[in-house]
Amino acid sequence: MKLHIPLTAAAALLLPLSTHAAVLLSIPDTIAGMRTEIRVEGLAPSARATVMVEPPFGAQVAVPITANQSGVGTATLSGEETEIAGTYAAELTEAQTSATTTFRVLPEALDPTASSLQAERATVEPDGEDAVTVSVILRDRLGNALSGRPVELIPSRTADTATPLNSETDGDGQQDFLVSTWQEGTIALRAMDLLSGTLLPSELQLNASTGRGGYYDTYTTMPMPTRTAVATPYAPTTVSRTQGTTLYRGSRMVGSVLPGNFYGQAVNYDVTDSFVIEVKEQLLVNEDATLRITAIDQYGKRVESYAGTVLLSSTDPMAILPLSGEIQFYPQNLGEKVLTLGLRFRTPGQHILYVEDGTDPNINAQVMIEVVGDGTTTTHTISVTSLEEKSTVGSPELIVEGEGPPFINLVVTGGKEDEYGDTNQEGEFAIPVELDSERTEHTLRVRGAENPLFDSGDIHITLDTQDPEVGMITFDPLNPQEEDTVHVTVETEPQLASVTLTIENEELILTEGTPGTYALDMAAPAAGTHQPIIRATDAAGNTTEVRNNIVVTKRSLPKVENVTAESRASAVSLRWDPVTSERVDAYRIYVGETSENYLYTLDTDRATAIATVAGLESGKIYTFAVTALQGDRESGEKSDPVQASALGLALTITEQDGALLIEWGVLASGTPLSSYLLEYGVESDLYTEKRTLSGDLQAYTLRDLINGITYSLRLTPVATTGNVLTDQAAKGSGTPQGAGGFHPSSSTPAPSSIGTPASAFPPIGGNLHGGAPGLSQEGIPLSVWWTALGAAALFLFARWHRRRTMKLTLQFLEEMQSRYRA
Structure with a gap:
């Protein structure tokens, strides 16, 4: 919450207009222990003024302010000056102007160790009617009361009852309960903050027995921290942090007047007798150390009501003491003050740290501290975790993260502008910083905004915004x-x-x-x-x-080895060694004329080691290779190629005018031949003409053909044994080329003796067989001619009848097929 209250002195109304400008004083709300900014507007350029800040209780704080050329001045109110929660008043006074405002300092989060339980008396009658008032007080780490928080008081037994008197803590952070019981014995009470779910570590015990509250006699045993505090100046001492056990006897006053109420198990309110100093027993030269000072009574118990000034001194003339050696205790400190990283020794050796009450020097204490080092060591109390020395960053906008003392204000220098931030309860901080993008080398440093003892040291970084290539x-x-x-x-x-x-x-x-x-x-x-x-x-x-x-690609299968080929009739049989190193589903056979040009492939239906490639052109040389298959995997390399030709003849037909020149090779099988049977016709696979050729021929010209008509031919070898080798027959086709249709070829001239009368022939010699029939001079008899004509007529009728029957059968089948389709 910000309150702006501009005030102008009444006498200023008589001044010129230039002096009537309103002065605005604004201070934003903050949290206890956190710094806040004082801002003044409307001052004269370069004017100086003082803002007096008055806390809820305690001495006023004077904050000097100097205005800039725009008449705006700012200053910082440190976290040590805002440790008390409540409403602060601020007033600016100048020769001719004044302004006032107020701001609030809110308490921090709940601190379980600073919170407490207290009771009006230590005993209760176990009759269900007698009740003891138990108060739970919630505080933050600075001792500020936390109001408006519901608390649950938890008894240890089912026979015990804790009834709240109010629903949440009041302005003093206190919520009261009435505790009663029906059962004798010890009642153990614990308190829980319901907003955070935090269970307070302290436990309050009440004795349920027959008797009266108020003054009572009892014998109580309780653990208390044992510390050593010496009142004699400059006597070497140390601080003991062990837990011991001290016995207390006698009558105690446990009335309801704060702060002498019954705390924990048993509390005896007494006057301050001495102090306890807690600090490391050995420090390095220039090391910043945390110091804890506690006011105790003669029994060693903390005096929570102590409020006064403690004077701090040491035997090191160069030592830096926190708060210039004057430590102010407030009631909310509950008799204990922690000075975080505020002590530094600069001279090696053994030194005494001495404290005394500002009004009573007899209330004092001292400890002996050993300081080691050569004086050149500097301890950085702030650690930057997001950046390393001589590191490189890729953006001018970065966040400086690190660790330091909790709840301190920080400033980061070395960026485009100084940036401010603070640490949280765990001492962590994250402060955005913008670098000058026109520069490459930068030096950042994190310091305490109010205390220069908090320092990270220089951090050198390089700005590089170029992406790598x-x-x-x-x-x-x-x-x-x-x-x-x-x-x-x-x-x-x-x-x-x-x-x-x-x-x-x-x-x-x-x-x-x-x-x-x-x-x-x-x-x-x-x-x-x-x-x-x-x-x-x-x-x-x-x-x-x-x-x-x-x-x-898929992992290839091994190469197929040892492929062999064997010629067969119109086919080639292949064998190979099966692949055994991996599972094989089938084999693929590559077929082509050369190993660089495989025309087609064939896959076996199983993992066999033998296959026959049929339907090959007889006499033609083929190249084969084999690979193994497994699903979509295949051998990465084909087998070594092998060559073979199918058994049979390979015809080469050259088209001529009215003729076809037929050429063929020798059978690969080497079978001796007696002849060749040449068949041909004008329809495919329908051979109407036949000729017998000599088995020694490898070429023949088929003449007297019609140009433009395609003839189908088949040449079948006949073995000397008389076997017709139909499986090695070769087929082909050709179309005679030339002008016109049919051109008969020139024939061999007839001998001149043809046509000469029989008498002109010389008589047949006696070398003829004696039983040879004589030849008729009249030629073929007429009866033979009639017989031949009759046979021809019967043949033609049978052929006509057969064609007619086939035609009728075909028509019947087509009719039946059309009916089934319909």
């Missing part, structure tokens, strides 16, 4: 198989913070070999096309991402 990316091999080792090389800038490759959601790190070259050996992923991401990051965090492609 990525050059060539190579994969070797380029198209690997699954699980192959792939060597990845990336060329980019040297000495990068990291170069990574991400593939299949897995990030791999490349290492730098030669400057600027980063390499990695990785296992190829599953088969498919992948797009790995190359990410290069420099020391400043600047990152460049590049995507690339790599195609991974």
